[in-house]
Amino acid sequence: MQRDLVERARRGETEAFDALARLVSGRLFAVAYRILRDHYLAEDAVQQTLITIWNELPRLREPDRFDAWTYRLIVRSSVAEARRERRGGTSIQLLPEDADVSPAPDQYRAVADRDQLERGFRRLTPEQRAILVLQHYAGQSLAEIADVLGIPVGTAGSRLHYATRALRAALEADGRNVAAEGRLA
């Protein structure tokens, strides 16, 4: 069904595009929201992505690549929205390669705290958030992530590695701040 809609929308049928947009918008919004952590910014990213789909769809030679292409577009739109919104974001200092960044098991219970995870995630760059969302939410493999982002698989693996480390570092930093605040209280 989606392939048929893609083919018809490629030919310029607005009715098909209408149906196609409603079919894929949920997936696009879910990814955008998880990268941006903001409902309104995610709406803007979805709208921009759908408009790009309409404008650029004839260039897509293989309709079977539609899903990967739309993932790429929503990631780009989300990153662009995040950059527009970002005001003096906190930079994350990566821990040295040989540092032990694996928290003890009981610390993961703290990580499970939604607020702490939310804060740590927001301290990542939009690109780091995107690659974590593609793997841990969209369930994509490294090869699929590389395809979506248009980068070699090795580069995708490297970026995923650094994004994971950055999130752990952010969580640890957040944990230390919470502990310090607790002592002060």
Added chain:
Amino acid sequence: MTTLNDFDRVLGEWLNEGPNRAPDRPVDLAVEHARSHPRRPDLIGFLRPDPMARPFRGLGMGLRPAMILATLALLLAAVVAIGVGGPKPSVVLPNPSPSASPRLSPNPSSGANPSPAGILVDLTVAAGQPQTVDVIDESGTLLEASSGSPTDGQGFPSDSVEVTNIDATTLQLGWAGYPCRTDHELRIGSDPRVMTLVRPPCEGVTDSIGVDRILILRFSEPIVAAEVAIAIQ
């Protein structure tokens, strides 16, 4: 290892929380955009790169447009080569020049037929035996040869060819001869103003009353009847 899996699991569970359905507003606005911006035919769309094109191994993606252009250039060269050196028209004329494009007479009554030596024209005659003329053009300017329609009796001289202009590029050649079957040959020289009409003599007994023959020649270039010299053999 367990801790890594825990981290992934916790992160995955946290990411799975949240909305999975898009609000209507962005979809409605995008569809409205599509309706107000109908897509126009993109004549060079095939040249635009595929946004999800897989890069060639060992080659950069930037080479793709160059390869397309090179392919187009080769195709263009092939088309030009076929146009210049390709098959000629089926009507074979002696020593045709590139500017000549001879074709048969559109008048079926003229009975023009191609021959390896030129254009064979069945002349229309008011009386007597069939008459033909094989027109051989060496100038490359003859476009068409056909028969005129002579009236009864003899109106043209029998020892010469009368040449008149029908229009700037068309000549009418008229002469008279015996009503026996005669297969003429008209040779148009490299200068189209110089022609030779070969008229074999009649064999056997024939009527002594002459009949007219009229041949229409159309050229690709203007030609003046007064400048044309036709010898009869």
